[in-house]
Amino acid sequence: MKIVVLDGYTLNPGDLSWDGLKALGDVVVYDRTPAEKTIERIGDAQIVFTNKTVIDQEVFSACPNIKFIGVLATGYNVVDVEIAKTKGIPVANIPTYGTTAVSQITIALLLEVCHHIGEHSRSVLKGDWTNCQDWCYWNYPLIELAGKTLGIIGFGRIGQATAKIAQALGMKVLAFDSYEIEELKSDTLQYVGLDELLANSDVISLHCPLFDSTKGIVNKNNIAKMKDGVIIINTSRGPLIVEEDLAEALNSGKLYGAALDVVSSEPIKADNPLLTAKNCIITPHIAWAPKESRSRLMDIAVDNLAKFLANTPVNIVNK
Numbered sequence: 001m002k003i004v005v006l007d008g009y010t011l012n013p014g015d016l017s018w019d020g021l022k023a024l025g026d027v028v029v030y031d032r033t034p035a036e037k038t039i040e041r042i043g044d045a046q047i048v049f050t051n052k053t054v055i056d057q058e059v060f061s062a063c064p065n066i067k068f069i070g071v072l073a074t075g076y077n078v079v080d081v082e083i084a085k086t087k088g089i090p091v092a093n094i095p096t097y098g099t100t101a102v103s104q105i106t107i108a109l110l111l112e113v114c115h116h117i118g119e120h121s122r123s124v125l126k127g128d129w130t131n132c133q134d135w136c137y138w139n140y141p142l143i144e145l146a147g148k149t150l151g152i153i154g155f156g157r158i159g160q161a162t163a164k165i166a167q168a169l170g171m172k173v174l175a176f177d178s179y180e181i182e183e184l185k186s187d188t189l190q191y192v193g194l195d196e197l198l199a200n201s202d203v204i205s206l207h208c209p210l211f212d213s214t215k216g217i218v219n220k221n222n223i224a225k226m227k228d229g230v231i232i233i234n235t236s237r238g239p240l241i242v243e244e245d246l247a248e249a250l251n252s253g254k255l256y257g258a259a260l261d262v263v264s265s266e267p268i269k270a271d272n273p274l275l276t277a278k279n280c281i282i283t284p285h286i287a288w289a290p291k292e293s294r295s296r297l298m299d300i301a302v303d304n305l306a307k308f309l310a311n312t313p314v315n316i317v318n319k
Helices: 035-042 057-062 081-086 099-115 117-125 157-168 194-200 220-224 243-252 291-309
Strands: 002-005 026-029 047-050 068-071 149-153 172-176 189-191 203-206 230-234 255-260 280-282
Touching: 035 057, 057 081, 068 291, 099 117, 099 157, 099 203, 099 230, 099 255, 099 280, 099 291, 149 157, 149 194, 157 172, 172 194, 220 243, 243 255
Parallel strands: 002 026, 002 047, 047 068, 149 172, 149 203, 172 189, 203 230, 230 255, 255 280
Antiparallel strands: none
């Protein structure tokens, strides 16, 4: 069994092992694969793993030996799953590996907006505190979260885990999702419609998948429905936000701040308006990347393939 990993570097830059996959076949791992090399590198392989490398109709047509595609991520939009389905090729994703890591960084980003810890540390290290005539100072407003309302758009596993941390900080939670779980409702957690969430949240965090219905859900019209001074957090998908509209709202003061781990095009382009927007913190898509989280991802990817080979496939997104 020939197994090709097209872009393995971000999952495993050297601190994990590919031995689990190697036990299942002859493995070739590429750190990165440019689009023009995809067909050549897959060749006659039966098993293909991809993270961000696109597998489209052209690739399927040129590589007829493919029997299984494993996506090394939760999102699987890089694979034309309908074409794969017509060819009888199952596509498996990794649905649950990053819940703890992503909810953790969501709150970390929120706390950074509230306290600007990094900026205050840099200020001290360059001598500002040494030369200060007072015993303390702050360069940004400091925000206490207890008693404030967190609106979560998309209330799946990650949204729920984020809500638990927010509740522990004393926040109230408003959740918007197409599916409501009755037992989660409490004095500090309610399901509401989108407009009610927009109107009543002090912080809005995005945890929904990228569908046609959610693309650009943070846009000029919806921002206008928000309170003045809201904080936006996005650790889900960049295209959920119309970036020009978010930048305008930040620069005008309509929104207080934003913290984003994802943007519309990655790596971020030099002309992205959020790079120069006021009070906007951007991290390079690292929410998923703690070693513990990546190790879980690797284990699930291996198990996905093992179950496929045993004719008991799991996590198939194109049944």
